[in-house]
Amino acid sequence: MPIILPSESLAVRSVVGVADDVFAALRGEFATLPRAASVVLVLIDGLGAISLRAHAGHARTLTAGMAKKDVAHSVFPSTTAAALTSILTGVWPGEHGLVGYSVLDPAQDALVNQLTGWESVGIDPATWQAAPTIFERARAEGRPTFAVGVAAYAGSGFTRATLRGADFVAAQTPAERVQVAYDLAERHPGSLVYCYLPEVDKAGHRYGLDSAQWVSALEEIDAAMSWRVPPGVGVLVTSDHGMVDVPAHRQIVLEAEHLADVRHIGGEPRMLHVYVDPDVEAAAVADRWTRDLDGRADVGTRQEAIAAGLFGPEVTAAAASRIGDVLVVARGNGAVYDGTAQDQRSRGMIGQHGGLTPEERQVPLLRFGAFAR
Numbered sequence: 001m002p003i004i005l006p007s008e009s010l011a012v013r014s015v016v017g018v019a020d021d022v023f024a025a026l027r028g029e030f031a032t033l034p035r036a037a038s039v040v041l042v043l044i045d046g047l048g049a050i051s052l053r054a055h056a057g058h059a060r061t062l063t064a065g066m067a068k069k070d071v072a073h074s075v076f077p078s079t080t081a082a083a084l085t086s087i088l089t090g091v092w093p094g095e096h097g098l099v100g101y102s103v104l105d106p107a108q109d110a111l112v113n114q115l116t117g118w119e120s121v122g123i124d125p126a127t128w129q130a131a132p133t134i135f136e137r138a139r140a141e142g143r144p145t146f147a148v149g150v151a152a153y154a155g156s157g158f159t160r161a162t163l164r165g166a167d168f169v170a171a172q173t174p175a176e177r178v179q180v181a182y183d184l185a186e187r188h189p190g191s192l193v194y195c196y197l198p199e200v201d202k203a204g205h206r207y208g209l210d211s212a213q214w215v216s217a218l219e220e221i222d223a224a225m226s227w228r229v230p231p232g233v234g235v236l237v238t239s240d241h242g243m244v245d246v247p248a249h250r251q252i253v254l255e256a257e258h259l260a261d262v263r264h265i266g267g268e269p270r271m272l273h274v275y276v277d278p279d280v281e282a283a284a285v286a287d288r289w290t291r292d293l294d295g296r297a298d299v300g301t302r303q304e305a306i307a308a309g310l311f312g313p314e315v316t317a318a319a320a321s322r323i324g325d326v327l328v329v330a331r332g333n334g335a336v337y338d339g340t341a342q343d344q345r346s347r348g349m350i351g352q353h354g355g356l357t358p359e360e361r362q363v364p365l366l367r368f369g370a371f372a373r
Contacts, residue, residue, distance in 0.1 A: 013072045015083060015363065016312075018238060019090030019134045022192065025234055025371070026143065036234030036370040038185035040193045042178070043087065044221055045080060046201025046353070048242015049362040051209050058215050059222040062237070062366060065373070071362050074241045076310045077101075077271040078353050078360040080201070081114035081158070083240035088162045088194070089131040092312020094319050096131040098161070099311060101354065102266040103322040104275050111266045118157020125161035134192065135165030144191040148181045150198065166194060174199060174224035186230035197221050201243075204351030208245045214351075229369030236371060239363040243353040246270075250334040251347055258292055259338065261285055266324060269335035269346065270354035273324030282325035289328060297336055298329045298356075329355050 018041070021032045028035035049071040056063040074083045075093055079101045082093040093099045102111045105121060112121050118128075135145040147163045151170035159168070169184070171177040174197050181195035203217040229235055246269070259265075261280040266273035276285050282301045290299045300308075302323045306315050311323065330336055335352055353360045367373060 013365065015072045015074050015238060015240070015365075016086045016090060016092055018072070018087050018236065018365075019137075022134065022236065023137070026138075026190065026192065033234060033236070033367070033371050037189050037232035038191045038193065038234070040181050040185050040195060040229075040233060040235045040369075041087075042181070042195045042197065042225070042235060042237040043084065044200055044237065044239045044364075045084075045196070045198040046204050046241065046243055046351070047218075047221075047239040047364065048359050049364045050359050051242055052218075052364050055215060055218055058219050061222045061226045062364070066364070066366060070365055070367075072238060072365040074239075074361045074363050075312070076356065076361075077267065078241040078355060079268060079271070080240050085129060085131075085162050087238065087240065088133050088135075089129075090134065091131050092314070094306070094311035094313075094315035096129050097316065097319040097322060098129060099319055099322050100266060100271065100273050100324075101268040103273055104264055104266060104324075106321045111264055115158050116156070118161075123157065125157050126164070129161035133162060133164045133166075135163060135194070137165075138192040139165045142190075144184075144188040145193075146181070146184045146188075146191065147194045147196070148177045148184070149194075149196040153196075163194070174221050175227065178224040178227050182227060182230055182233065182235075185233045189232075197224070204243050205349050206351075208350035209243065210245065211350075225368070232370055234370035235368035237364060237366040237368065241353045241361070242359050242363060243351040244270075244333045244355075244357060244359045245350050246333055246335045246352045248347075250332070252293065252296055252330070252334060252336045253339050254292075254336065255339065258289070265338045267327075268352070268354045269337055269349075270330050270352050270360070272328040272336055272338075273322075274326040274328060276325045286326045289326060293328065293336070295331070296334055297331055300327050301325065302327070331355075332357070 024031040025033040081098045085098045138145045145166045147166035171180045199217040203214040207213040264275040
């Protein structure tokens with residue numbers, strides 16, 4: 001059974017188009033955004049448009065004047081590795097190749113964690129993710145480029161894959177990061193400045209969307225965004241994905257008989273990449289998993305997912321080789337675990353993402369400063 005595609009309005013933009021919007025504003029091409037002397041792109045990791053609206057009272061700065069059209073669709077899978085890379089390259093996962101949280105490196109027949117596993121398996125970020133970043137494109141136009149983020153991420157493989165071309169500037173709190181980003185944009189006319197705020201995502205994973213900790217993280221970021229935008233600077237605020245809370249009774253744990261003919265399981269519990277043993281028909285495994293997970297997850301093969309355009313209009317050979325032979329997308333607020341000791345440790349994570357629900361795929365696309373309506 002092929003994966004059921006969500007119905008989406010053609011009027012809603014994709015996060016893939018954010019890069020072109022930013023460049024149009026810097027060049028004064030007036031495609032979507034007005035001209036700006038400099039641009040600050042703020043990425044609030046893990047903040048879905050639906051959860052933001054539901055907590056508008058705790059995010060008055062972000063939601064002030066927020067209209068129905070101030071949203072964008074994230075990519076599939078709705079996870080940071082895939083979506084953030086699409087925002088920062090302007091291409092779909094099928095082109096940049098980061099097609100999930102953990103995916104297969106066919107050359108080593110081993111799974112690679114796309115956020116933290118680059119160094120441990122010797123993956124070169126420049127070749128694994130070969131699409132030019134927005135910072136490389138900006139540098140080619142002679143523009144100053146900066147990425148303001150958490151110091152611990154400065155030298156990671158994922159940073160080198162997605163922030164190539166930017167001068168990395170570390171700052172500790174959300175307010176400090178926003179202030180540094182605005183200052184850089186003001187002092188360097190024509191610049192592109194990226195500001196990364198991961199606090200909401202972290203709180204959601206650990207405590208859930210309805211927790212006091214998540215609300216506190218949202219309030220902290222909203223307060224940071226109330227900082228005065230310098231004259232002439234355009235600020236675009238978006239996210240890579242939203243999330244859903246997965247209660248314990250919605251956790252599906254696969255038994256040994258379900259895992260027959262499976263050599264690797266990648267992805268994450270909301271969207272599994274299943275890699276089958278050599279000489280095993282993926283369709284046969286997909287049929288079995290469809291029966292086993294009836295009503296709880298959508299199951300399809302790699303070929304079905306690519307044909308449906310889930311990874312974008314184009315899928316390179318390299319990207320295709322990393323996609324699971326079988327894909328399993330949890331429905332509603334469920335999650336699928338493979339039952340291994342390592343996988344069981346992640347069952348304490350409350351807020352999750354990766355799937356196709358509106359809560360995961362609809363993200364805010366907000367304008368401030370020179371971009372404000």
